[in-house]
Amino acid sequence: MSPAPSSRSSSSSSRWCPTPEQVMILEELYKRGVRTPNASQIQKITAHLSYYGNIQGKNVFYWFQNHKARDRQKLRKKLAKIQQLQQQNYSLYPPLHHHHHHHHQTHFFPFHHYFSNSNYLPPPPPPPHEYLLPSHSQVPTYYTYLPFINYLSL
Amino acid sequence: MSPAPSSRSSSSSSRWCPTPEQVMILEELYKRGVRTPNASQIQKITAHLSYYGNIQGKNVFYWFQNHKARDRQKLRKKLAKIQQLQQQNYSLYPPLHHHHHHHHQTHFFPFHHYFSNSNYLPPPPPPPHEYLLPSHSQVPTYYTYLPFINYLSL
């Protein structure tokens, strides 16, 4: 007979199994902005949630860590999709040839004046082509740009 | 005559709109330690990033300024929170001054240790009974828990 993994009273489970009530409350707290509760908050939440079943402070701590992280993860995936679309369509942003004349008006004398396309410095060498993103790359990720970034990091 | 900030034309946006590729590369450079690039570095970065879209040196300059500043800002807010907690005699972590001399090299110092059944914090007050779920409620919904959640949201 299997140990009947009851989520409430059994201490034989290797990990916490939140009850539906606990999950409901945690999610509502999250929806209201709780993200990284401090120790005091964790204690409070734990004490209250223990009414609905076994729970420890670390479970609450981990729950918020994981929930937050996986929310961010989902968002990143959405963004990646969007970027993929943009890549295929070759720009949601104006194409703009980079050797276009940028006769930007100079507001009087800020710092950035020295960094625009002025001639205070010799023109930089053109980027080596092998470091540029291959145009057929379909899903640009962090890793797609690593060689390029390595080149810049010198 | 004012410049008429048309957002229509592809070449006259009032401010720089970084492409996802540009952001990704800038963030990676930041993560690798670039904080205040000098003029030469800015020129180099600008030249390379212009492959992915319109960009000027000042954009790179300001991007690092802003990113650095906002990182610090975030950290300051966190520190303020922590100091506030410490003033209330709450400590997220134990004193850990004489941090055991013999304790044979366990992994190191897992977070959750402090949230389990330890007594680093005073025990929380028992939950007020009026906020607890009546035990006979058979179909718990979101609304069943609202008072409880409101209490925790403090």
Place this chain on the structure above:
DNA sequence: GCAAATTAATGATTTATTCAAG
């Protein structure tokens, strides 16, 4: 219907960062 097998979710750990204090 029912378990074994497989896949998806999610709890728990570890690793890699961040800034700034020393």
Place this chain on the structure above:
DNA sequence: CTTGAATAAATCATTAATTTGC
């Protein structure tokens, strides 16, 4: 430059959902 404190990202591990063949 090194280290403390905190956290986010990446990963590991176990439970739940589901698919599948009978």
